[in-house]
Amino acid sequence: MTTRRVLLSALPLIGVASCGEGGDAYAQAVAATWVLPPASGAAGLPVQALVQAATLAASGHNTQPWRFVSRGRELIIQPDLSRRTPVVDPDDHHLFVSLGCAAETLLLAATGRGWSGEARFLGAAEGVAVNLSPGRQAPDPLCAAIARRASTRADYDPRPVAIPSLRALAASAGPHVALSLITDRPRLDALTALIIDGDDVQVADPAFRRELAAWIRFDAAEALARRDGLFSRSSGSPALPRWLGSRMFDLAFTVKGEADKIARQMANTAGAAVFTGPSDDPAGWVAVGRAFTRFALTATALGLKLAFLNQPVEVWRFQGRGCRIHRRRNVLVSSTG
Ligand SMILES: Cc1cc2nc3c(=O)[nH]c(=O)nc-3n(C[C@H](O)[C@H](O)[C@H](O)COP(=O)(O)O)c2cc1C
Incomplete structure (x- = not known):
């Protein structure tokens, strides 16, 4: 099982170079985490790379409330109830939205690597299963955006969107x-x-x-x-x-x-x-x-x-x-x- 916690947390890059103690190590870890891992060239399902990409998904309070289990060509994203936030999210709404974020990110990362599939909700205890099979590899702009997406809490540019x-x-x-x-x-x-x-x-x-x-x-x-x-x-x-x-x-x-x-x-x-x-x-x-x-x-x-x-x-x-x-x-x- 891999989590973003093992890799690094999702944190915007703003100002990381001047974080004081731990700043350099932090900046290096951010740079190493916010990338899509290169294709290994191996024929099988790139489980580690897909899970690494999925851990870049949004999650409430950045709790990363998921566990990944690999079964052949099926990856299961289970809820990690030890990471609940019972005050802000008493019925686990955000926790399951976060699982959906991870599942879609994983699917899009797979598409960019020539695997196609679908996500299936198994149940509140079991989580979401993503089944994958080899497909046609094509550059995908959404896949390319995975490592650039972030919640930006700075002030915005108010110009209208085209x-x-x-x-x-x-x-x-x-x-x-x-x-x-x-x-x-x-x-x-x-x-x-x-x-x-x-x-x-x-x-x-x-x-x-x-x-x-x-x-x-x-x-x-x-x-x-x-x-x-x-x-x-x-x-x-x-x-x-x-x-x-x-x-x-x-x-x-x-x-x-x-x-x-x-x-x-x-x-x-x-x-x-x-x-x-x-x-x-x-x-x-x-x-x-x-x-x-x-x-x-x-x-x-x-x-x-x-x-x-x-x-x-x-x-x-x-x-x-x-x-x-x-x-x-x-x-x-x-x-x-
Ligand atoms: C279901 C859900 C609810 C969230 N609600 C808020 C919110 O109300 N305010 C906020 O600033 N961020 C909110 N976030 C964003 C998370 O804090 C953010 O995804 C997390 O810190 C990871 O950072 P990243 O999105 O930059 O990867 C929410 C995220 C999710 C998935």
Whole structure:
């Protein structure tokens, strides 16, 4: 079994060269991880390379809640329940979306190496099976984008996305998940209000803060040692030792500060995407993760940056202004720009 933790965690490259202690080792590890491994030339299924690619997929809090099991030409992506985040994700919605992200990334990596196949949801305990067989090798722009995709939490460029690119994004999610692309200012503003209201609830919740802090890696040495979680620098915070970083987090992570940041990011985004799954259960959540991954890789191939703003989904009992978002809708929110 291989995990991204063994390889390295998913952390944006911004500023890694100046991370202080562990910085050089960290930068080297990032450079070694965020590549698609070269083809070995061997005839069989390149299991190690495909799993390495799959571990570059998005996951909630970068928990990487998966285990990979290889059985001939079948790779099974099992849920790793020891990596649950029960406060932000009490019913494992994000965990199964993350499995869908890994499954789709694995499938696309296989396509780029001349293997084709399909993913099948086995059940909440078993996970997702990906069956592969030799196909025709052809360069695939989505496969090429796997090692360049990242959640970008910096401010965006608000210039509109070109119509052909919007069409490509609209088509990317596939037939099983409904995708709403929102680009007009009134609806973006309404969505911003929903996101901020959800965020207010979370930031004021001590349990949410505790769980989030446990997944923050406050400096490069900690990120390298744990190889998972959220490196503080990826959100623009300074790298600090845990004893100091956790105190700074307590002081700086405020309802107003986070609301201002979301308002600024949403004011400058070119658009937002809302994904609605076919069912509100683990199978539907896996489908959302797969659709999101195709969307994210299409955006990356087009030179667009994106990030999740999932607060309205996470605060599931939340009732918005004139609009009700609840878990039956099974949505993910991202913004592109
Ligand atoms: C289901 C799901 C929900 C997520 N929700 C959020 C979110 O609300 N806010 C956020 O900043 N990132 C969110 N993320 C992004 C993860 O933090 C990110 O994927 C992880 O840190 C790995 O980084 P990467 O996407 O750059 O590889 C979410 C990811 C997934 C899969």
